[in-house]
Amino acid sequence: MIKKSLVGLAAILTLCTTQIPAQQKINPDSIHTKMQWFADAKLGIFIHWGIYSVKGIGESWSFHNKEISHADYMLQLKGFTASKYNPDQWAALIKESGAGYAVITTKHHDGVALWATKQNSNNVVDNTPAKRDLLTPFYKALDKYGIKRGAYFSLIDWSYPDYPGFLKDSARYKVSEDTARWKKYLQFYQGQINEVKNNFNPDLWWFDGDWEHSAEEWEAEKMRKMIVKDNAATIINGRLQGYGDYETPEQNFPVTRPQYNWWELCMTINSSWGYQRKRQGMENTL
Secondary structure, three states: OOOOOOOOOOOOOEEOOEEOOOOOOOOOOOHHHHOHHHHHHOOEEEEOOOHHHOOOOOOOHHHHOOOOOHHHHHHHHHHOOOOOOOHHHHHHHHHHHOOOEEEEEEEOOOOOEOOOOOOOOOEHHHHOOOOOOOHHHHHHHHHHOOOEEEEEEEOOOOOOOOOOEOOOOOEOOOHHHOHHHHHHHHHHHHHHHHHHHHHHOOOEEEEEOHHHOOHHHHOHHHHHHHHHHOOOOOEEEOOOOOOOOEEOOEOOOOOOOOOOOOEEOEEEOOOOOOOOOOOOOHHHOO
């Protein structure tokens, strides 16, 4: 039985299932062999953690949807201490659940990185009282318990000044009208992906936010090649505009079988992603 632990911790668990359909998709990466552990895992845990837990508000979307100003949202940086962070305890609980892999948010749409990125100062090491990389100890704890490493990464960054998107009813520019700024953003986000790849070597990449741009604009094919170059066994979710290995339906059971041969059903244990005490049941979750 999984024990209730660390009441009030800014994290959430997501249960995921996997299934292999009868027909197999042709893929140049010896896909069947490298996807076997994922198919066998049956259960994964998703930890959604960031500065939004300080006030218990909607993660990134709260300012994007203008429920709170971006300036007020970013003030949460000052209150993010990670003072009760115990990655070994988290990993032990994940192991007890029977999960074969665990995914943690390296960076959500607000752009706040949980590691010491060298691309900018919008990270918990340089800009919060936590003042430390939160990913390295978590991944080391996963290794200790034999759990595969998963890295969530938001392709979009609504806080970055050279990213075109910002609020739901406003944008900084159009890619077609300012290719120089878009190129600058590509260098930024690709630099961060390279850091996550080299520093943490994820077994699984969980991308998000690809809907805002095309595969060509994201340079998705280039990013896939970069990720698998040094670790051919790395698997990628389907949110890289068609350059992933498995599909990730979210919060709803699919009516028809997903298009990819492998898929996970990603469901929260309540009605929110990040920690929100006002949501039913959050008081008693990890």
